Amino acid sequence: MTVGVALNPLTPANQIDASVELAKEAAAAGLRSAWFGQTFGADSPQLAAIVGREVPGLHVGTSAIPVFGRHPLIVSSQAQTAQAATHGRYHLGLALGTKLLTEGGFGLPFERPVARLREFLTALRQLTETGNADFHGELLTAATPIPARVPGAESGVPVLVAAMGPKALRASGELADGILPYLAGPRALAEHIVPAVTKAAEAAGRPAPRIVALVHGVVTDDVDAVRATATENLAFYEQVPSYARVIELSGAQRASDVAVIGNEETVAAEVQRYRDAGASEVVFAGTEMAGDADRRRTWKLLGELAG
Structure with missing residues (x-):
């Protein structure tokens, strides 16, 4: 089983330099992959490409790029560039995004997110697999009057989706290589998420999907204080319907309970x-929330589990 971590340098003087150093430390601890979030700051595929280039052997991934405010042609270019830079060790994660960030940040209506995801995936797969696209949907158009292939990325780009709801899981099973559920506990995973995406993949004649579970956690002796920090840090997700639903399906009341x-x-x-x-894979996020000592302690354990 592959075990990885999400990298989130705290108050770095330079985020890129700090991410590279953390990735080197993760690889030395025996971890197999490093993942980078995407908000309005650093460009995640570019960051992953730099880190993957600097830390040979470590798989790198984006978790995850919202499909609103982006275009398949641009994301394909970014992903293929990262794949060529890392010689096949890049993994692209996509997400539906949230109403708050979509409408507040891009000024776009957060409407028909699953339909947009389907069209985005359909166009993106054409691009990453063939270097060309001729897709004309209701919400997106992606066509290539000139080729869009990046030499060195001929192996393609694994595409994962941060899907947790029934419709998004169905689309991911049919069109993606796997999923990246976050804050979904083992119960929600076993009873709802894995069966839904696996059934959709089987019906579409696709291979069994990768299930990359993003887990917020850390090894520490100060459990109460760290859980209080997690409660504060994760409160945002409780306001997002898809996360609220999966937290409840996990048998929890608060995000920090998971x-x-x-x-x-x-x-x-x-x-x-x-x-x-x-x-099939577990990626720990939030390992920095209790300080460097507990982060290193966590990475040591996860590296042992990865080995």
């Missing part, structure tokens, strides 16, 4: 629960 916080034995047992629930 966070994995405890000693090595506790965290190792929870990683095994995710694996038993159907996760």
Whole structure:
């Protein structure tokens, strides 16, 4: 089983330099992949390309680019460039995004997100697999009067979706290589998410999807204080309907209830629960929330589990 981490340097003087150093530390700890979020700051595919180039052998991924405010032609160019830079170690994550950031940031109506996801995936797969596209949908057009292939990226780009709802899972099973659920506990994963996306992939004649479970957690002895920090940090997600639903399906009331916080034995047992629930890969996020000492302690354990 692959185990990775999401990298989030705290108050760096230079985010790129700090990310490279953290990635080197993650690789030295035995972790297999490093993932980067996408908001309005650093460009995640570009950051992943730089890190993957600087840290040979480490897989790098974006988790995840919202499909609103982006275009498949641009995202394909970014993803193929990152894939060529890392010689096949880049993984592209897409997301529906949220109403708050879509309408507040881009001034776009957050309407028909799953329909947009379907069209985005359809056009993107044409581009990454062939270097050409001739897609004309209701919401998107992607056509290539000149080729859009990046030499060195001929192997294609694995495409994952941060899908958790039934319609998004169906689209992901039919059109993507896997999913990146976040704040979905083992119960939600086993009873709702994995069966839905697997059924959709089977119906579409596609291979079994990758299930990359993003888990918010850290190894620490100060469980109460760290969980209080997690409660504050994750409160935003409780206002997003898709996250609120999956938190409830996990048998939790707050987002922080799904966070994995405890000693090595506790965290190792929870990683095994995710694996038993159907996760093919586990990526820990938020490992920096208790400070560097506990982050390193967490990465040591996760590296051992990856090995």
